[in-house]
Amino acid sequence: GQQVQQSPASLVLQEGENAELQCNFSSTATQLQWFYQSPGGSLVSLLSNPSGTKHTGRLTSTTVTKERRSSLHISSSQTTDSGTYLCAIGPSGGNYKPTFGKGTSLVVHP
Amino acid sequence: EAAVTQSPRNKVTVTGGNVTLSCRQTNSHNYMYWYRQDTGHGLRLIHYSYGAGNLQIGDVPDGYKATRTTQEDFFLLLELASPSQTSLYFCASSGTTSAETLYFGSGTRLTVL
Numbered sequence: 226g227q228q229v230q231q232s233p234a235s236l237v238l239q240e241g242e243n244a245e246l247q248c249n250f251s252s253t254a255t256q257l258q259w260f261y262q263s264p265g266g267s268l269v270s271l272l273s274n275p276s277g278t279k280h281t282g283r284l285t286s287t288t289v290t291k292e293r294r295s296s297l298h299i300s301s302s303q304t305t306d307s308g309t310y311l312c313a314i315g316p317s318g319g320n321y322k323p324t325f326g327k328g329t330s331l332v333v334h335p
Numbered sequence: 336e337a338a339v340t341q342s343p344r345n346k347v348t349v350t351g352g353n354v355t356l357s358c359r360q361t362n363s364h365n366y367m368y369w370y371r372q373d374t375g376h377g378l379r380l381i382h383y384s385y386g387a388g389n390l391q392i393g394d395v396p397d398g399y400k401a402t403r404t405t406q407e408d409f410f411l412l413l414e415l416a417s418p419s420q421t422s423l424y425f426c427a428s429s430g431t432t433s434a435e436t437l438y439f440g441s442g443t444r445l446t447v448l
Binding site: 226258260266267268269270273311313321322323324325326327328 | 366368370375376377378379380383391393394423425427429436437438439441442
């Protein structure tokens with residue numbers, strides 16, 4: 226089946242620093258999404274970016290489909306950005322069966 | 336914003352017990368999913384469905400049954416719970432195409448003693 230690898234596994238920043246999170250996947254995907262999981266456990270979608278570059282607020286995602294990788298850049302990190310960032314991909318064609326990476330744990334210190 | 340509601344939020348049962356986790360979504364999404372989340376494993380897909388009466392097997396289905404009774408409701412059943420099923424369970428839904436966003440419920444923390 227599909228595999229999703231995220232790196233780094235954990236990241237510690239000082240407030241104001243930038244973060245770069247990576248997602249590599251094993252096969253072509255028609256869908257790629259980034260999620261944020263709060264320390265309390267709730268999961269929310271940050272953005273959907275199957276190819277190219279997308280911006281939302283302080284987040285920028287770049288996906289290079291043929292190289293099977295995506296990145297999430299967080300600029301000017303804040304303490305409220307602390308949590309886990311998950312990458313999920315969907316297969317090409319057929320039923321949509323999202324596969325998740327294990328996530329990157331981000332801690333931002335004041 | 337799509338709404339996905341899970342119940343209960345927390346559940347404690349004993350080995351061999353019977354547990355039903357409930358999920359309801361109110362945006363008429365076709366796809367619904369059950370995931371479990373464990374430290375070191377991330378989110379793993381148990382079962383999913385693309386409509387009422389439909390059921391698809393996920394990646395870690397052993398020990399679980401699921402049933403999609405309506406477009407809105409998706410249930411996860413543990414008929415003989417085991418300690419290995421202690422986990423955080425998430426339900427999610429999405430629309431018709433693979434380009435649509437996943438929306439998650441708040442999760443159910445299940446402990447099997």
